[in-house]
Amino acid sequence: MSKLAQSVLSGERLSLARLLTHVENDTPEGREALDFLFAHTGKAHLIGVTGAPGTGKSSLVNQIALSFRKLDKRVAIVAIDPSSPFTGGAVLGDRVRMRDLAGDQGVFIRSMASRGSLGGLAQATSGVVQVFDAAGFDVILIETVGAGQSEVDIARLAHTTLVVEAPGMGDDIQAIKAGILEIADILVINKADHAGVESAERALKSMLDLAHPVPKVFQHHGQILPAQRESGKPDSTDPKSILWIPSIWRTIATTGSGVPELIGAIQAHATHLHQSGEWSLRERARISAEFDLFTYQILMERLRASLPESKFEQTLDSIQKRKISPREAVNVLLSKDDK
Amino acid sequence: MSKLAQSVLSGERLSLARLLTHVENDTPEGREALDFLFAHTGKAHLIGVTGAPGTGKSSLVNQIALSFRKLDKRVAIVAIDPSSPFTGGAVLGDRVRMRDLAGDQGVFIRSMASRGSLGGLAQATSGVVQVFDAAGFDVILIETVGAGQSEVDIARLAHTTLVVEAPGMGDDIQAIKAGILEIADILVINKADHAGVESAERALKSMLDLAHPVPKVFQHHGQILPAQRESGKPDSTDPKSILWIPSIWRTIATTGSGVPELIGAIQAHATHLHQSGEWSLRERARISAEFDLFTYQILMERLRASLPESKFEQTLDSIQKRKISPREAVNVLLSKDDK
16 A cells, blocks of 8 residues: 555665654654554564653663664664754754764664644654554664653553663652652663762662552552562562562663663563563553544544534633633533534 | 532632542542633633752742732642652652741642643643632642653643753753743743852853744734844833743742742733733633643543443454554544444
8 A cells, every 4th residue: 555654664764764754743644654554563672761861861772772783683763852843952862873873774763852732742652663663673762851741651652661860860850750760660870980879779779669569560460479479579680570670770871881781681571571461461551542542633633624613713712701611612512513 | 509619719728628639530529610610710820830850949939939928919839740649759849838838828739740641630730720710819830840741731821931940950951941941931040049050041041042033922923013023132021012032030949039030020921911912822722722631531431431341442452463553443433433
């Protein structure tokens, strides 16, 4: 069907770049291609990497990409950048990346800026990831910044979520990460050659104890191995363990120190996900969220098409004049739509 | 109708607290009360305060609240905390607040944690703000952390958005704020007694020049005063100016230094919004976004009610097996729903 999708499947990089733009802009061509490519997805390992500015997260993502390349994996990087198109943020990040990864046909980098619409960024990211997945990239690194709902939404896309910290970011920064810690499968203290690495690790450990009083798996499967429940600390590098307790790893992204060990932990997590059945559960959750998003999109498009624009404006007028509440107005509009 | 809503209108604090919980949890009682109270909203000045951890934003919010109290304004504080309920973040913040503001009947503080659902936090925050508005609070301070889509969404609620910086947060932090700068009406450099305040102000000024190459108002009204276009720098404390270029203010929240001047700028902005017509435009944008959110919610509830749960599960199964794409599946399901 979709010519563009066909050439993406055959590994054509220029078509890939073009399709990504279509998907980001949610064009009809992009939608058609996504429908066509969907059957080819589900093979890639999606790895979310999140962390505050100043943790050296981007350099770490580059090092992780380089390490996977040495294992002969094809790697895509999706960098979510909350800064606006005209400020230098995303561009600068890409330049640094280009230096390390330029000319390698096994790597593809895509930066994405925030979108205004409801769930827009999560949806666009999901589409971009599906294109890379279908195009045969083995590992897809999804890099997000900071703590916020959008980061959590995007982390839900990933099979494995890395949370990156750095020593000396202050107690306040640590506290803010609490919400993010709950989504972490693997914790990384980057800049491990900086002062304060010991206290950063202590802080993370105590937060982990708070964040994981009941092992995650217990909520999903309703069963737990007695020995694991007692010890509370199974070996998180043992993929046969039903439990996964996040482990903490030290890296120095500027030299690559600690990165091979981190790759080992990432791969152990993938094996764990497969053996525990969690891989499929996470995929199910992702599909379910995406289903909701499409339902919203399609229902809204139908509604807008079925009613004249002036009707919407009149309704907004009535709300702004406090004649009717927003929820009541929606109910009135939808009941008219039924007739 | 709603007894709870009635006692909130009559200024009953315990009912207010109870209603806020209903609204946060989106209960039927909460929804009914919001519909009832909506006619009483639209009077409060909604002020968003956003900034990275470590900028002293919470202390500044307290000082702003104290200053508005001296002007005999009733003040509500809505603190959006991305950390989870069981970690200490929100609780600690509230304790600090209690010390300064405890026992003052003209102040009400509410902390809110992040929600998982699509647009959930923005919706809950909007509801909480409406309750405070109807309850007669003159000023509602909405405090959010960091840079991210959720912060931008919440900033859209506000009439006036303050972005708080601090000296010495590093270039990386500055860069990340670029997206946030675009939503700023007023910039604050807090901790102005710390080293680096000059260079922080220089950095902000140069980012402002980048972020506001064309004055905002030009996009809305399609007209601009020639003198303002030439100078490019109208006095942002002059409310009669059609243009509003964000101004930069220095504060020391620990002593309250600079806060009265900041309050002056906030009030000048409110006057500007009224005189330029922007107040009504911002409200319209907010109402429109809320309308979309309710439409989504109601359409999804109807769809779920009209189809058996097993049908959804079967559909998700087919998607997970890559037999059908998510978008195609939604279209199939919705076309069945039509019959």
